[in-house]
Amino acid sequence: MSIEVLSPGPLTTVQDRGRTGWRHLGVGVAGALDDDAHVLANLLVGNPPDAATLEITLAGPRLRFTQAALVAVCGADIELRCDGAALSTARPIALPAGAVLGIGGCRRGTRAYLAVAGGVDVAPVLGSRSTDLRGGFGGLDGRPLRAGDVIPVGLSDRPEVDAPQVALWWIDDAHDAPVDGCIRVLSGADATPPVDALFQSPWRVATQSDRQGLRLEGARIVVSDAGERISAPVTPGTVQLPPDGQPIVLLADAQTHGGYPRIGHVIRADLPRLAQLRPGDAVRFAPCAPVEAHTALRARRQALARLALMIETQTRIGL
Amino acid sequence: MDWRIGRLGDAALLLEFDGGIDAATNARVHIVANAVAARRAAWIDELVPAYASIAIHLDDAALDGHADPLGDAERRLHALLQELAASPAERAPRCVEIPVHYGGEHGPDLQRVADNAGLTVEEAVARHAAGDYTVAMLGFAPGFPYLLGLDPRLSTPRLETPRTRVPAGSVAIGGAQTGLYPHAGPGGWNLIGRTDLVLFDARRDPPTLLMPGDRVRFVAVGGA
Numbered sequence: 001m002s003i004e005v006l007s008p009g010p011l012t013t014v015q016d017r018g019r020t021g022w023r024h025l026g027v028g029v030a031g032a033l034d035d036d037a038h039v040l041a042n043l044l045v046g047n048p049p050d051a052a053t054l055e056i057t058l059a060g061p062r063l064r065f066t067q068a069a070l071v072a073v074c075g076a077d078i079e080l081r082c083d084g085a086a087l088s089t090a091r092p093i094a095l096p097a098g099a100v101l102g103i104g105g106c107r108r109g110t111r112a113y114l115a116v117a118g119g120v121d122v123a124p125v126l127g128s129r130s131t132d133l134r135g136g137f138g139g140l141d142g143r144p145l146r147a148g149d150v151i152p153v154g155l156s157d158r159p160e161v162d163a164p165q166v167a168l169w170w171i172d173d174a175h176d177a178p179v180d181g182c183i184r185v186l187s188g189a190d191a192t193p194p195v196d197a198l199f200q201s202p203w204r205v206a207t208q209s210d211r212q213g214l215r216l217e218g219a220r221i222v223v224s225d226a227g228e229r230i231s232a233p234v235t236p237g238t239v240q241l242p243p244d245g246q247p248i249v250l251l252a253d254a255q256t257h258g259g260y261p262r263i264g265h266v267i268r269a270d271l272p273r274l275a276q277l278r279p280g281d282a283v284r285f286a287p288c289a290p291v292e293a294h295t296a297l298r299a300r301r302q303a304l305a306r307l308a309l310m311i312e313t314q315t316r317i318g319l
Numbered sequence: 320m321d322w323r324i325g326r327l328g329d330a331a332l333l334l335e336f337d338g339g340i341d342a343a344t345n346a347r348v349h350i351v352a353n354a355v356a357a358r359r360a361a362w363i364d365e366l367v368p369a370y371a372s373i374a375i376h377l378d379d380a381a382l383d384g385h386a387d388p389l390g391d392a393e394r395r396l397h398a399l400l401q402e403l404a405a406s407p408a409e410r411a412p413r414c415v416e417i418p419v420h421y422g423g424e425h426g427p428d429l430q431r432v433a434d435n436a437g438l439t440v441e442e443a444v445a446r447h448a449a450g451d452y453t454v455a456m457l458g459f460a461p462g463f464p465y466l467l468g469l470d471p472r473l474s475t476p477r478l479e480t481p482r483t484r485v486p487a488g489s490v491a492i493g494g495a496q497t498g499l500y501p502h503a504g505p506g507g508w509n510l511i512g513r514t515d516l517v518l519f520d521a522r523r524d525p526p527t528l529l530m531p532g533d534r535v536r537f538v539a540v541g542g543a
Binding site for chain 2: 022026126132231232237255294
């Protein structure tokens with residue numbers, strides 16, 4: 001079973017839950033930026049949470065499935081078409097052999113995850129199938145999809161269907177967020193800048209944002225000692241302040257060390273929400289205490305566990 | 320005590336030492352990182368050394384039952400460091416020799432480095448190859464070593480306009496630092512030579528030629 005890439009979309013990569021254990025050698029984590037959506041898409045097709053999916057950015061690829069397949073798309077609200085019919089996200093879809101899935105633009109959000117039963121079966125590199133774009137390894141030869149690629153899929157026996165069959169049930173894959181919609185930030189290791197400056201006004205997501213970092217535009221933060229520090233560890237979520245006073249929130253493709261002041265850290269529970277921001281979006285930050293960060297992470301895991309249970313029950317009943 | 324335990328977000332602790340970019344501080348970093356790693360504590364997932372600090376990424380599952388997992392990890396780390404302080408570890412780092420073709424097409428900025436130092440090209444090469452270097456940390460890109468130990472005289476400002484493509488294996492000087500580019504890509508350091516050794520290969524285990532704390536010597540081959 002494999003998937004033929006007819007057109008790749010602007011940036012589609014193979015991702016799983018990331019590559020840990022190698023940061024001391026300069027190898028970043030990579031992995032799905034919206035881990036919640038990645039996990040839910042996998043669960044909807046009966047995969048384990050860490051099976052590899054395709055991460056789609058802003059607009060999707062056109063894909064041909066060589067055999068009958070079970071797929072699901074979660075995360076951004078994105079246009080799906082097959083044989084002229086519009087299909088819905090956040091539910092299992094059975095596709096016949098030879099089906100062409102056309103994935104259009106994101107109506108809301110930025111990143112969608114396409115899971116296929118059996119999982120994207122590229123060879124793991126350093127324990128993960130995630131694409132490390134900067135290192136040029138993992139996924140499909142360490143690069144985004146190209147037209148003509150053939151993506152291997154793990155074994156999955158699917159009964160043949162005549163036409164796409166869409167489940168009549170779906171899950172709510174929207175992220176939980178605090179009432180004020182703010183992204184919550186813990187204080188950073190280098191708290192010398194007026195850290196409140198981050199919280200006083202809204203920021204706009206800059207077009208230069210990518211998987212390595214979400215770049216923000218807004219009222220310049222001026223610090224007393226803006227110079228570079230001794231290079232020190234950073235991690236996904238770290239908020240860096242370069243000399244231009246415009247913060248960068250590091251995402252999954254974060255480098256392992258950085259020299260800019262670290263003025264805060266986005267809590268883990270809110271990282272998936274960052275992944276869905278698109279250039280031009282406004283975003284606000286709010287200070288957060290460690291206990292609140294932990295509570296939010298637990299709440300998110302519990303919500304995922306409830307969805308997992310619901311999916312399991314529904315799947316037993318059938319499409 | 321000359322160390323502090325802080326937090327790097329909500330998934331890691333940050334152990335910071337007094338000191339800056341110097342060999343003594345960095346040697347402590349590697350002694351402590353190796354000693355902690357040797358304990359194989361189930362609650363530690365990854366240890367990431369830097370010049371004067373170590374990130375300690377926590378294992379979620381091992382700390383799952385705790386109301387305040389990071390606070391609990393802080394206490395455990397504190398106790399561990401006290402234990403280690405009571406029995407100071409010695410360290411015998413590996414020494415890795417790296418053969419380098421200095422100058423010519425491999426080192427287009429060697430003349431610039433020599434001119435900046437007021438040395439002949441031969442003298443600049445001799446000084447670079449005579450250095451006793453330590454891998455302070457690997458970062459910036461997979462397998463990129465930040466080396467301590469550059470002769471201060473060879474310190475050379477970065478290029479005003481970075482090159483769009485530096486060949487893999489290039490040996491370079493950027494300010495007071497020297498290092499090697501594991502991958503072809505953009506770079507603003509002065510290129511003085513190149514090695515044929517592969518610094519990073521994701522299919523190898525470990526994937527990098529150099530490990531944090533290794534000693535490094537450059538050996539000139541094939542004439543400058």
